[in-house]
Each structure stands twice: as C-alpha cells, then as structure tokens.
Amino acid sequence: MGITKLLIANRGEIAVRIIRAAKEMGIRTVQVHSAADAGSLAVEMADEAIEIGPPPASKSYLNIAAILDAARQSGADGIHPGYGFLAENADFADAVEAAGIAFVGPTGDMIRAMGDKASARRAAQKAGVPTVPGSDGVIGDLAEAARSADEIGFPVMIKATAGGGGRGIRVAENARDFANLAPQAAAEAKSAFGDGGLYLEKLIARARHIEVQILGDGTNFVHCFERECSLQRRRQKVWEEAPSMALTDAQRADLCMSAVALAQAVKYRGAGTVEYLYDDETGAFYFIEMNTRIQVEHPVTECVTGLDLVAEMIAIAGGKPLSVRQEDIQLRGHAIEVRINAEDPANNFAPFPGIVDGFRAPGGPGVRFDHMLYDGYQIPPFYDSLLGKLIVTADDRPAAITRLKRAVGELRTGGLKTTAPLFLALAEDADVQAGNYHTKWLEPWLAEHAGTFSDEEGT
Amino acid sequence: MAKSEIRSPLPGVFYRRPSPEEKNYKEVGDDVKAGDVVGLVEVMKTYTEVKSDADGKLTAFLAEDEDAIMPGQVIAELES
Numbered sequence: 001m002g003i004t005k006l007l008i009a010n011r012g013e014i015a016v017r018i019i020r021a022a023k024e025m026g027i028r029t030v031q032v033h034s035a036a037d038a039g040s041l042a043v044e045m046a047d048e049a050i051e052i053g054p055p056p057a058s059k060s061y062l063n064i065a066a067i068l069d070a071a072r073q074s075g076a077d078g079i080h081p082g083y084g085f086l087a088e089n090a091d092f093a094d095a096v097e098a099a100g101i102a103f104v105g106p107t108g109d110m111i112r113a114m115g116d117k118a119s120a121r122r123a124a125q126k127a128g129v130p131t132v133p134g135s136d137g138v139i140g141d142l143a144e145a146a147r148s149a150d151e152i153g154f155p156v157m158i159k160a161t162a163g164g165g166g167r168g169i170r171v172a173e174n175a176r177d178f179a180n181l182a183p184q185a186a187a188e189a190k191s192a193f194g195d196g197g198l199y200l201e202k203l204i205a206r207a208r209h210i211e212v213q214i215l216g217d218g219t220n221f222v223h224c225f226e227r228e229c230s231l232q233r234r235r236q237k238v239w240e241e242a243p244s245m246a247l248t249d250a251q252r253a254d255l256c257m258s259a260v261a262l263a264q265a266v267k268y269r270g271a272g273t274v275e276y277l278y279d280d281e282t283g284a285f286y287f288i289e290m291n292t293r294i295q296v297e298h299p300v301t302e303c304v305t306g307l308d309l310v311a312e313m314i315a316i317a318g319g320k321p322l323s324v325r326q327e328d329i330q331l332r333g334h335a336i337e338v339r340i341n342a343e344d345p346a347n348n349f350a351p352f353p354g355i356v357d358g359f360r361a362p363g364g365p366g367v368r369f370d371h372m373l374y375d376g377y378q379i380p381p382f383y384d385s386l387l388g389k390l391i392v393t394a395d396d397r398p399a400a401i402t403r404l405k406r407a408v409g410e411l412r413t414g415g416l417k418t419t420a421p422l423f424l425a426l427a428e429d430a431d432v433q434a435g436n437y438h439t440k441w442l443e444p445w446l447a448e449h450a451g452t453f454s455d456e457e458g459t
Numbered sequence: 460m461a462k463s464e465i466r467s468p469l470p471g472v473f474y475r476r477p478s479p480e481e482k483n484y485k486e487v488g489d490d491v492k493a494g495d496v497v498g499l500v501e502v503m504k505t506y507t508e509v510k511s512d513a514d515g516k517l518t519a520f521l522a523e524d525e526d527a528i529m530p531g532q533v534i535a536e537l538e539s
Binding site for chain 2: 187381383385
C-alpha cells in the first residue's frame, strides 16, 4: 500500500514543493516538463525527468495522453496534479485511475460535483452551509439569465461553472451591462474551460475572503483552520494569512465546522479548500466554492498547524487513513504569505519574464521561501508569473508583519522585477497593520499609490 | 512594391484569433491598415495585441497559431 513513485504533472514552485514532500516520504519522483522547462529547478531536483511537449501548456502540461505515457514509461504509481493545469480536470482524474495509477486528489466524480460551482452550491445548501444569493444552478439561455439577474438584484457576478481562481468572473452593474457581458463570459468560459456554463451570484460589496482547509480520507474529515485572503488584485490573491484577524473564536468554530460538514456530506477524499465570503458588518459567512486540490497559499496553514498538507494528501491517495484527529490540530502563532510574481508593480504589474541575476533567498527564524528560482534562471514567458511564495511565521500578527518586512528586504533577484516592493509598502500601511480591509480594498489602494513602489533593491 | 514586417514586441505564445471559437484576425491576402490587429501574444497569462505599423496586403504568416515566439520575431509580412 502507498505510492512508491510519484509523477508531478505540474511545474514551478508547486512542483518543487511536491518533490520535497515525496522525498521526505521516501517516494521516488518523476518530473514531466515542457521543452521550455528543461532547465527548471523541479527538473533538476526530481529523480527522473520526462519531456512531454512544446512550451505552450495546451501541448504539454494539459496533454493528458502525453502525461499518461510518461507515467507508464517511468512506472509511476501516483500522479500529483498540483494546482491549475489538470488539477481539477475530472476526466484527467478518471484517466489516471483507469490506468491503474493513484490520482493525488479526489475522484473524478467528486471533482465534477464540487468543481462545478453550481452543483457545489447545491451540495453546500444540502449540508446546511449558507450560500450567497444567486441563480440556483446553471443559467440557460441569455433571456432567462437576464430575468434571473433582475431577481437577484444588481450588481451581479457572472461566473463560469467550470472556473476558479478568479478566472471567468464578470460583474454587471445593471441590465445593460449584463446584456453585454453575459455573452462574452460564455465565450470566454467555453474557450478557457471547454464549458460555457454560467451562473449568477449577488455581489457582496464589502466582504473578506476567508477559506477553510480541510482534509478527508473518505471516512474521517478534519479542518485545519482558516486562511484570510482578502488582499486581491484582479481577483487574484496576493497576500494570505492564517488565522483571520476578523473572526472571534466562536465564529471560527462555526465556519470551520461548516466546512467539515460539507466534507462529510460528500465523503471527501484528499486536501480541499472551502471558500467563503465573510461580511464584517453582519458577521455572516457565505459559501462561494470548493477547490478540490492543494491551494497556492497552503503553506500559511502548514506554518500555524505544523501539518504537511502535501504529504498528507499523498498518503491519503496511497490508501492510508488520515494521520491526525481534529483534536490533534492546534492553531499556533500567525503566518503571512506574499506572492512573489515576475511582474513590475511600478509599471501596472506588467509581466517581466527576465533573468535572475544575483539571487539571494531570505532566511532566518520564521521564514520559509517556496520558490523555483536559481541564479541565471531565465523565467519562461509561457506560464503564470508566480515565482515563489515568501511565508513568515511569528507569535502574533504584528510580529509577523515585522518579520515580513525583514524577510522581503533580504530577497534579491537582480535584473528581475518582482512584486516584492509592493509588500514592503503594504506592510507599512496602517489599514494593513490593523487588518482593516476587504476584497475590494487593494485595487483603489494600488491606484492611489501607483508609482510609489521603488524597484531599487536595498543593500 | 515595398515589403514590411510585423514583429512581436514580446516573448510568449502567438495566437491568430481572439479566442478558439472566433475567426482569425487576418488571412493571407487581406488588406491591412496601420493599427490593425493581426494576432495576440500571451505572456504569463496576459494578452497583448500585435498590430501592423503599415498599410498593405498581408503576404505571409511566419508564425503559426500557438507557436512559441521570441521578442522581435517576425509574425507576418506585408506588401504595400
């Protein structure tokens, strides 16, 4: 029982993270990669590497046949999909299992049920988890959609049922907006996810994004407390922390137990994240979606609980029961993660696929840096801009912010422009220090502070 | 007949159409005006339009749909 050779069907920092977990578990690793990633850190670190296609992801990291060929060729008995790419592709999960290989994640049917936002919403309602007012299920033709939008009340969010990670979402302020945006959203969803299905949700103007990490082995289910990810730009998280400073202990218990109730109701297997909007003014929380994969921001949870979520999900996929009971999982300290992206914050976050020249990683007490960088590395332009995640942990939130400033100040990437200066500026901001923000806070702040981010690295 | 070239300013993946369901921006033989979009380059999930600097007739595409391209690479040729 258990996986002995794990193929990583992903790239970048998460591939490195998975290889590290596998090595500590005594599992051999096979890194598949595109032609553009032959020189990547993950390829360097894995026991074996197999090229599966040309640079565009559609021809490599999304090529199911090539990945399964690589698994057969290498004799892998497990595949970890990471996040993005095929991580929430139910057909991929089915194909992996049909090939007699363990998929590190839930079953294809579970991905279908929870990955489809409309059916996830029904599952949440059934489990007694509060949901945001919206269309119950996928909307049919555009005329029906417009009627539904009127009923919910503007502003309304148009979401792709197959979307996630903020992709495929549009906001209509009024009926005329809606008539313009709905067809675009359907076309974009069709092209990005191969499924043009849409659903509607009321926009809650001032909300925090709070999500609960869960683990399940199909029989037992636990939560690993929450993360707050309210600092977002274009609906992409840029700064995440655990725990949320907004919740009382009683609210935290309610929120986390509702996530466990959902996991239990669907007999979840693997690591998952239940995402909520939290309304500061009323203290109400609403389920928005469940992600059936490891999340980018999982390290903040690891830092405050001491768990290894990636190792846990690999063990579960290998048929082992959960290694922890709920009472074993304790919250200790405060962790903050910031996303170091190859983007220039002084130039409207333009992508910056440059060369790392003069790399220095931050370190010292309470600092973790999950990344894909090495000196001389040419960042490929073909994939997302995430280079790494800098995570700091301290006894409390003010100490974590102080540590964050210290750690960001140590990072050197030379010729590469990154989002690091943004986090130095945010860490100095009074609202950020007070935890006084919501999901729409960062964008106006950025507009106001545009041009103030120094791209000079200190010495 | 003067020849001119349309180059990509960026590295990334080249696309000839706005989305997989839509038609190509331009076909060989089409008339092109300065400022017309002939394709998209995807750099780290950000899409940038590639535009022609000149008027003319499109005579060839040197990059295919979904090709990986380098900055300065010639995407298409025009005759004017």
